[in-house]
Amino acid sequence: MKKYEVRAGDTLSGIAEREYGDSRLFPAIARQNHLADPDRIDVGQQLLLPYITRRHLVGGPDSTAARKEITRRYYGTEDVDVQLTWEVVNGVAQREIQQGAWLLMPELGDVGHHTVVEGELLAVLAGRWYGDEHLALVIALANRLPVGTEPAPGQVLVQPGLNRRRAVSGGTLRTMCRDEYGPADLDTRIGVVAAANYLSNVDTLFSRQVIHFPS
Structure with a gap:
């Protein structure tokens, strides 16, 4: 949470x-800040900003040049591994990006770090951090690990910034938020999660809908 x-x-x-x-x-x-009127904030007021993965609106047709430009804009490089990182997050590494789509841009710079312990595989870490074991490749790419290798115990890994995700499987947003955050201040958490996922009605989730959970 950022102040x-x-x-x-x-x-x-x-x-x-x-x-x-x-x-x-x-x-x-x-x-998050229990503002009765979001149009009224005062200079000097302290706000808490939940971490929501940065979004990018695709404004033109997909192309190699367009993908390079996105990579350069957000990461200051045209490195192919960096490009592949955000492509994997969005499931577009081998799929066309539609004009008007919103992309999630993971943080790869000033982010957290994790020291690997015995038995921790990349898939385990991806499941714990992001709710999706398939995002192990994101961790590998961010840490320049050769494909197919696992980190050694004691190795310090960059932990790319990316919200956890979870597919709806019969639960409600309330139960999902309780699982993610615990019971404290649950109504606030539900409101933030609903807003982060553009949900106008928290009671209208559908099966296999993917919900992103702000940190």
Whole structure:
């Protein structure tokens, strides 16, 4: 959770655009901070900003050049492994990106680190960190691990910044949030998760719908 002090000219939608890449995510900030009126924030006010993986709106047709430009824009490089990292996160490594799609852009720079213990495989870490063992490749790419190798005990790994995900399988948003965060301040958590996933009605989840959980 990031602390933010409101500055002159700030709006919640502007903060959401700057922090998340999508101004429509402003309700997540409002619900985290219990703001009765999201249009009223004061200079100097302290806000808590939940971590929501940055979004990128695809504004043009897919191409090799367009993918390189996305990589350069968010990561300052055209490195193919960095490009493959966000492609894997979005399931577009071998699939066309549709114009108008929203992409998740994982953090690869100033992020957390993890010291590997005996028996920890990349798939285990991916399941624990992101809720999806298939994202083991993301960890491998971020740490420049050769394909097919596993980290050794004691090795320090970069932990790419990316929200956990989970597919709906019969539960409610309340039970899913309780599983993810515990019972404390549950109504706030539900509100933030609903906003981060653009859910207008928390009671209308459908089977296998993927829900992303802000940190």
